[in-house]
Amino acid sequence: MKRVIVLLTSLLLTTAASAIDTGRAFDDPQLQARYLKIISEVRCVQCQNQSIxxxxxxxxxxxxxxxxxxxSEGKTDxxxxxxxxxxxGEFVLYRPKMLALWIIPFLLLSIGGFALFRIVRHRMTLPMDDDATGDGQSQ
Amino acid sequence: MNRFILPLVAAVVLIPILVLGLRSDPTALPSPYIGKPAPEFELPTLKDPAKTIGTANLRGQMSIVNIWATWCVGCRAEHQFLVELSEEGSIPIYGINWRDNRQNALNWLAQLGDPYVASGFDADARVGIDWGAYGAPETFLVNADGIVLYRFTGPLSWPIWEQEFVPLIAAGAGR
Structure with missing residues (x-):
């Protein structure tokens, strides 16, 4: 029984990806690690939403x-x-280098945050016996 | 009244952007070569491995480069169109036979007709990758200076040709 559990548990640890490219690409473990990292971050353009x-x-x-x-020609990442x-095109990289793509969400978030801050600050100055609609029209 | 202006401006700016996002096809992949020189290549021709075909052949006149293979169903679908286009003779068609088997490709041209001025034999898919091909058939329109004007992915037909290629060819020829 114990053996069956061990066997079943170890099956959970296997991954489907091991079916592709049997054998190591590089003997040097450092190069192999770089290779695996790069190919896991490149989009397969034919079957989008999978890495190559x-x-x-x-x-x-x-x-x-x-x-x-x-x-193997010594090119850098x-x-x-x-x-x-x-x-x-940029789309092939799962981590696009185009800076705008990374900045825009944070830019929008800070614009929204600033607007929220202004609104809350404004409402805090309103008298407490406001008509409770909170639309600031009682000014 | 003033307090409606900012939301209104935001809506007017955002709605077209969101509509564009809804209408665009997220799987379509624009070629990074549009407006840039076609990637350099030189390949042995399919019919005679001793001869080569390459970027130099594309200079001097408007041409199309068609990436095809015998394993590609869409290529069979568009082949009749390519034969008709070559018979019309308005533009030279160059082929890149992509990760294929030479004998299969020669049989294909013998059976279905050969619309190509010449086809390069790209057995190890190196040149296909250089052109950014991600699925055959792909067709590039290249002008006389070797600049890529347009890339179409999928099987060509006369309606697509008239709609997408002819206006660009007319504009390019009128320069």
Whole structure:
């Protein structure tokens, strides 16, 4: 019984992704770690919403091969990102480098926060025996 | 009255943006090459591996580059159109035969007709990736200076050709 539990539990730990690209790409564990990180952050443009690490379509395996080649040629992660963006656009990266995409949500949040702050501050100056509609029209 | 102005301005600005967002196709992928030089390539031709075809061939006249393969169902669907377009003779069609089998590709052209001035044989898909191809068929319109004007993904047909390509070709020729 115990063995069955151990077996079933260990099955839970397996992942589907291990079916793709059997064997290590690089002997050097550092390069292998870089390779795995890069391919998990590149969108498969043919099967969007999957990374090329998790996809087994031909285009994903071609892109993995190109990335292996670039890594073994000594290219940096930034070089590889540029290579992909030049061909497929910013959309191919799961972490887009376009700064605006990262800033705009926070910008909108701070505009909203500032507006809220102003409204609350304004209402705090209203007399307590206001008509309780809270629309500030009793001024 | 004043207090309605700001929300009104915000709504007028936001609604068109949101409508655009609703109407756009999130799976469509704009080519980063539009308005830029076509990616450099040189490939052995399908029919004669001793000859090559490449970016140099695209210079001097408006042309289309069609990425195709025999495993691609959409390519079979558009092939009749490409044959008709080549018979019309208004624009040269160059092919990039993408991650395919040479014999299959030659059989395909023998059976269905060969609309291409020449097809490059891209067995290891390197050139397809350089062009940013993510699914065949893909068709690029390249002007006489080697600048990519337009990319269409999916099988071509006369209505799409008339609607998307002809105006760009007319504008390009009128310069």
């Amino acid at each position: 690490k998790d996809s087994n379509v031909p285009l994903a395996s071609d892109l993995r091969r190109e990335i292996r080649r670039l890594i 930034a070089d590889i990102a540029d290579f992909l963006v030049a061909r497929y």
